[in-house]
Amino acid sequence: xxxxxxxxxxxxxxxxxxxxxxxxxxxxxxxxxxxxxxxxxxxxxxxxxxxxxxxxxxxxxxxxxxxxxxxxxxxxxxxxxxxxxxxxxxxxxxxxxxxxxxxxxxxxxxxxxxxxxxxxxxxxxxxxxxxxxxxxxxxxxxxxxxxxxxxxxxxxxxxxxxxxxxxxxxxxxxxxxxxxxxxxxxxxxxxxxxxxxxxxxxxxxxxxxxxxxxxxxxxxxxxxxxxxxxxxxxxxxxxxxxxxxxxxxxxxxxxxxxxxxxxxxxxxxxxxxxxxxxxxxxxxxxxxxxxxxxxxxxxxxxxxxxxxxxxxxxxxxxxxxxxxxxxxxxxxxxxxxxxxxxxxxxxxxxxxxxxxxxxxxxxxxxxxxxxxxxxxxxxxxxxxxxxxxxxxxxxxxxxxxxxxxxxxxxxxxxxxxxxxxxxxxxxxxxxxxxxxxxxxxxxxxxxxxxxxxxxxxxxxxxxxxxxxxxxxxxxxxxxxxxxxxxxxxxxxxxxxxxxxxxxxxxxxxxxxxxxxxxx
Amino acid sequence: xxxxxxxxxxxxxxxxxxxxxxxxxxxxxxxxxxxxxxxxxxxxxxxxxxxxxxxxxxxxxxxxxxxxxxxxxxxxxxxxxxxxxxxxxxxxxxxxxxxxxxxxxxxxxxxxxxxxxxxxxxxxxxxxxxxxxxxxxxxxxxxxxxxxxxxxxxxxxxxxxxxxxxxxxxxxxxxxxxxxxxxxxxxxxxxxxxxxxxxxxxxxxxxxxxxxxxxxxxxxxxxxxxxxxxxxxxxxxxxxxxxxxxxxxxxxxxxxxxx
Numbered sequence: 001x002x003x004x005x006x007x008x009x010x011x012x013x014x015x016x017x018x019x020x021x022x023x024x025x026x027x028x029x030x031x032x033x034x035x036x037x038x039x040x041x042x043x044x045x046x047x048x049x050x051x052x053x054x055x056x057x058x059x060x061x062x063x064x065x066x067x068x069x070x071x072x073x074x075x076x077x078x079x080x081x082x083x084x085x086x087x088x089x090x091x092x093x094x095x096x097x098x099x100x101x102x103x104x105x106x107x108x109x110x111x112x113x114x115x116x117x118x119x120x121x122x123x124x125x126x127x128x129x130x131x132x133x134x135x136x137x138x139x140x141x142x143x144x145x146x147x148x149x150x151x152x153x154x155x156x157x158x159x160x161x162x163x164x165x166x167x168x169x170x171x172x173x174x175x176x177x178x179x180x181x182x183x184x185x186x187x188x189x190x191x192x193x194x195x196x197x198x199x200x201x202x203x204x205x206x207x208x209x210x211x212x213x214x215x216x217x218x219x220x221x222x223x224x225x226x227x228x229x230x231x232x233x234x235x236x237x238x239x240x241x242x243x244x245x246x247x248x249x250x251x252x253x254x255x256x257x258x259x260x261x262x263x264x265x266x267x268x269x270x271x272x273x274x275x276x277x278x279x280x281x282x283x284x285x286x287x288x289x290x291x292x293x294x295x296x297x298x299x300x301x302x303x304x305x306x307x308x309x310x311x312x313x314x315x316x317x318x319x320x321x322x323x324x325x326x327x328x329x330x331x332x333x334x335x336x337x338x339x340x341x342x343x344x345x346x347x348x349x350x351x352x353x354x355x356x357x358x359x360x361x362x363x364x365x366x367x368x369x370x371x372x373x374x375x376x377x378x379x380x381x382x383x384x385x386x387x388x389x390x391x392x393x394x395x396x397x398x399x400x401x402x403x404x405x406x407x408x409x410x411x412x413x414x415x416x417x418x419x420x421x422x423x424x425x426x427x428x429x430x431x432x433x434x435x436x437x438x439x440x441x442x443x444x445x446x447x448x449x450x451x452x453x454x455x456x457x458x459x460x461x462x463x464x465x466x467x468x469x470x471x472x473x474x475x476x477x478x479x480x481x482x483x484x485x486x487x488x489x490x491x492x493x494x495x496x497x498x499x500x501x502x503x504x505x506x507x508x509x510x511x512x513x514x515x516x517x518x519x
Numbered sequence: 520x521x522x523x524x525x526x527x528x529x530x531x532x533x534x535x536x537x538x539x540x541x542x543x544x545x546x547x548x549x550x551x552x553x554x555x556x557x558x559x560x561x562x563x564x565x566x567x568x569x570x571x572x573x574x575x576x577x578x579x580x581x582x583x584x585x586x587x588x589x590x591x592x593x594x595x596x597x598x599x600x601x602x603x604x605x606x607x608x609x610x611x612x613x614x615x616x617x618x619x620x621x622x623x624x625x626x627x628x629x630x631x632x633x634x635x636x637x638x639x640x641x642x643x644x645x646x647x648x649x650x651x652x653x654x655x656x657x658x659x660x661x662x663x664x665x666x667x668x669x670x671x672x673x674x675x676x677x678x679x680x681x682x683x684x685x686x687x688x689x690x691x692x693x694x695x696x697x698x699x700x701x702x703x704x705x706x707x708x709x710x711x712x713x714x715x716x717x718x719x720x721x722x723x724x725x726x727x728x729x730x731x732x733x734x735x736x737x738x739x740x741x742x743x744x745x746x747x748x749x750x751x752x753x754x755x756x757x758x759x760x761x762x763x764x765x766x767x768x769x770x771x772x773x774x775x776x777x778x
Contacts, residue, residue: 300638
C-alpha cells in the first residue's frame, strides 16, 4: 500500500505494534486459549453506552445555535488547556522513551534509513496515542450532537489532533533540552517527575482562585463571571481555539496549520541529533544519587519484615515511579484545599463530597501501590523457590501497600472530623474499605509484569483495573451517601462488594495463574 | 563452607531422584523422565531447544507442579512437601533477576531472611561470598549500575547464602565474559569437591565435557542417553571412543537439517 521504508509505511508498522501491545499479556506463561473480552470491544461498548446517555442532551441542543460568547469561550479554553497539560505529561515521557527504549531501535538505526525519518515516525506514533485517548473521550459527546443537528462539531477532532501535535513537539523539545542540560543519565527520572508536575499543574492552579476567594467564594465567582460576560471581544488567541471546537473552519485551519509546522520543525531539528542522542542514552548508566555507599546490612530479620523493608526500599528509591503514583492522587490537594476553605459548609453537601472523594482516593493510591508490589515483583522466581508460603509475602506486601494510604488519608480525615465529625469518621471508614478492597483485587488478579509497565497498567490488566475502579467508586458512593443519610448508601456498598466477589481467586488459582498452569 | 557429610538431614539419601516425571502443557514437555544424581556429582543436562531441560529444572526447584511422577530431594518428597525440599536447594535461572534498586548486601540480607539463615551466620557468609566474587568493594552500590556478569555473581551469592546442598542452574554461563565464567566454573567445582551436588543445563558442550561427572541428553522430554563422557562415546557407536561430546550429541539427537 505504501512505498517500502517510507514514512507512512514505517508509521503503519509502529501503529501495528502499538495496537498489538494494547491489552496483550506480558510476562506470563502461555496457557490454553479461551475467550477473552477484547479491550477495544470493551472501550467501544463503553463509548456507545455513554453516547446513548448523551442523546437526550443532543436532542435538546438540536435547534440551538451555539454562539461563542465570552463565558463559553473561556470554559472551552480552560478545558483545552487541561487537555494540553495532560497530553504534555504523557508526551514528555514518551519522547524520552523514544531515546531510551531499545526495542527495534537498534535494528532501525542500523538500517540505511535516515535517523531523522525514524524520529519523525516515532514522534508521529507518540502523537497518535493521546489522539486516540481524547478522541475516545470526546466521541460520546461529539457524535450524538453532530448526528442530531450540529455536524460542524466534528471539527473538534481536528483541535484534538492539533493539541496532540503541539504537545508532542513540546515533549520532544523538553526531552532534548533535558538531555543537553542534565545529561542522559538523569533525564529519564527528571522527565518522569516533570511529567507528573505538568499533569498536575492545572489541577493545582485551579485551586488558586478558590484560595484567593476566601470565605465568600460564591460572591467571588459571581464577580468573575460578570467580568467575563461583560467583555465584548476576547483576543484572537483566546477566541480561535474555542471557535475551532465549535466548528468554525478558518480558526481550525490556522490552529492545525500552526501545530503541523511546529511539529515538523521540532521533529526535523531533534531528528538531526537523534542517532547520537539515542546512543548516548543507551550507553549511560542509570541515574544514581551520589551519596556515601551504605555498606552495612541488618541480617537475621524475619520474612515479613525483610519483605516489607525490601518493598519500601524499592518504592522509595524509584522517584520516577513515585511521581507517577502521586500523579494519580494529586487530586487530594484540591480536596484538602476544599476542606480547609469550606468550614461549616462541610456539614452539608461539602461533607458528602469530601468523604466520598477520600474513599475514592484511598482506593486509587492503594490500588496503584498494590499493583507495583504484587504484579511488578522483580524477582518472582526467587520468591517461588524460597521455602516460605507465598501467602507470607503477600501479607507483607499488603501491609506496605496500605501504609501510604493511611499516611495520606488519616490526617485529611482528622482535619475533616475537626469541622464535621460524621463525614470525617465515615470518610476514614470508607477510605479504609476502598484501600483494602483495591489491594485485595490487585492481590487476587495479579499478573506478572514489569515496573516500567506501571503507566500502562490499565492495558496490561484491564479486568483488574475495571473491577478496582468499580470497587473504589462503589465505596466512594456508599461513603458520600452515608454522610447524606441516604439508604442508597447500601447500593454503593453492594456494587463494591459484588466487584470484590467477582475478583476473588483462591491462593491455588493465583499461583497456578502466575506459573502458567492455569487450567 | 559447611561440611556436607556432617549434615544429618541429608546423610544417606541421594541428592535428587526423578521417577517417571511428566509435565504436560498442551503436549508433553517432560515425558516419564527417570534420573538420579549422586552425592558430590556435577550433572549436566543437555538437549536441543525445547527438549524439556528447563521445565525439568523448574519442577525440581518447585516452580512448576509435575503432571505426574515423583521428585525426591535428599529423600524429601518435593511434590508433597515442597518447602522442606526448597530448604535444601538453590535455583539459578538463566536471566539474573535481581532487585535493581537494592545493593548486593541488601539483596543478600533479603535472601538470607527467606531461607531463615541466622543473622550472624548470614553476615559472615555474605562477606565471604562477596569478597570471593570480587563484589565486596561494590557492596554499597545499587545493582542497577552492575554489568550482566556482576549481576550474575550477585545472584550466585544469593543462591549460596543458605549453603544449599543441591544447586540447580539453568544456563549459568550465558552472556558471561571469560573471567566471570571461570569464577563460576571454579565455584561449582569447589562445591562438588566439598560433597555438594549440582545439576545444570548448558548449550556450551565444552563446559559439560570438561566439568560434568555425568551427562544426560534429553530430547522430546525423554532421556535419550546418560553416563560419563566415555560411556556416551561408546554408546554413540563411535567405535574408537574418540569423538567429542559434540559428535556424540549430534549423533544422538540428530544433526540439524540444512537446505
